[in-house]
Amino acid sequence: MVADNGKKSKVAERGEEDSDHVDGELVLSIEKLQEIQDELEKVNEEASDKVLEVEQKYNEIRRPVYVKRNEIIQSIPDFWLTAFLSHPALSDLLTEEDQKIFKYLVSLDVEDCQDLKSGYSIIFNFSPNPYFEDIKLVKTYSFTEEGVTNITGTTIKWKEGMDIANGNGHEKKGNKRPFAEESFFSWFGETQQKNFSDGVTDEVAEIIKEDLWPNPLKYFNNEADEEDFDGDEDDEEKGSEDDEDGEQDDDDEDDDEDDS
């Protein structure tokens, strides 16, 4: 055992010297590595800034195109309602009552802050209607430097007996169709602070901003194709009345009608 002890001591001594030596080198290497990481971080920040610049530039380019688009949409009745109802996720969010309210929806707008970083707003513009006083319902997302998202939304000025977002109104019409239970308009009241690290996001906002807003026509067309412009300028009743009475249209228009 003595031999072993002696050997261990030598190893220990050499270990100490090596330890000093190696620890010193190690510390130095780790410091150099930290410098490299700092250098990489600077490069990455620069890259992020440049990418943001590009995105800001193209956002400016898109703005007037969206304005033009909105004008054209004005000539298409119930455009946004149809697009909503044709969207696989959004259609589930509208109750029967919501759909009636959406008939008064004039336009949808998604506006980014100019710097893109600070946030954005989703704006629903309505014509005067029997449901609420507002003509503009807005939900806003503001991002702070610390990674917090502040969410604010219009407090809807419901007319008397119309507050379907909070329980009034005619919700219980029987459950023949898979309508949402809760009014879509309660979404404007869902305002809170979220931490970026929570990972929880406002899915409805994301879907509207990232999916519907860039190209609502592709959703609108799904439904328009099915109907082939089959006649919703009238209300639902009249349209079916014509068919019910057997008064067939002899015009050429009929050739386009697809009862698919």
Added chain:
Amino acid sequence: MVADNGKKSKVAERGEEDSDHVDGELVLSIEKLQEIQDELEKVNEEASDKVLEVEQKYNEIRRPVYVKRNEIIQSIPDFWLTAFLSHPALSDLLTEEDQKIFKYLVSLDVEDCQDLKSGYSIIFNFSPNPYFEDIKLVKTYSFTEEGVTNITGTTIKWKEGMDIANGNGHEKKGNKRPFAEESFFSWFGETQQKNFSDGVTDEVAEIIKEDLWPNPLKYFNNEADEEDFDGDEDDEESEECLLQNFGLPFLGHLQDSKYFMGSEDDEDGEQDDDDEDDDEDDS
């Protein structure tokens, strides 16, 4: 009822005229809307291209920095092993046997295709070792235009009796610690085609590429801080003692690390009287 019929007829007629008129206008509006969408699509493609250009440019700038970084890492024993074991997700992927193999890991490299769009490779460089013939294990992800991802990986030339990725080796050591059941090296054999729309991705690859590779030092440091260079260069026996005491798997590899000195001293009670001890934290 006659009056009604008459009225309906007039409505029907007017409806037809309006229908022609409105349908025509409607069709026109939708066509104009489609043109706008086409215009937007062009703008969006241009934006994507410009963003890609920026990212390609900065990827080129980063390349030589990564080369420099790799040189420095060569002076830090078991750097990548330590970083792996300090990473909350990756540490769960290494079996005890894997960790021994990782002692031979010389460097890790993540290389993007130059255009960034076509894919990337994750490369593990090993020194000659008793486990397999290869000195380079690679997993490659290639993206096609159609949105398909082709995944290829090195078929490891395991030495005899060493194929732990496929069942050989010494896996059943008892389950005292939460080691992975399956060898990490089976990951190289998980090659398949994936469709982008499937949404299923190779999480390990993503974690290595997006999280570990950009800054492995932050993970390495977590562990180095806790240990404060406290560990051991000894064999498994002391390793097992410590592990039984603390039940902490991550200490295991540190026992084997060349640069962690002094556990024998500690066990024998032969304390170091140097100033170095002032730095030792038994936290």
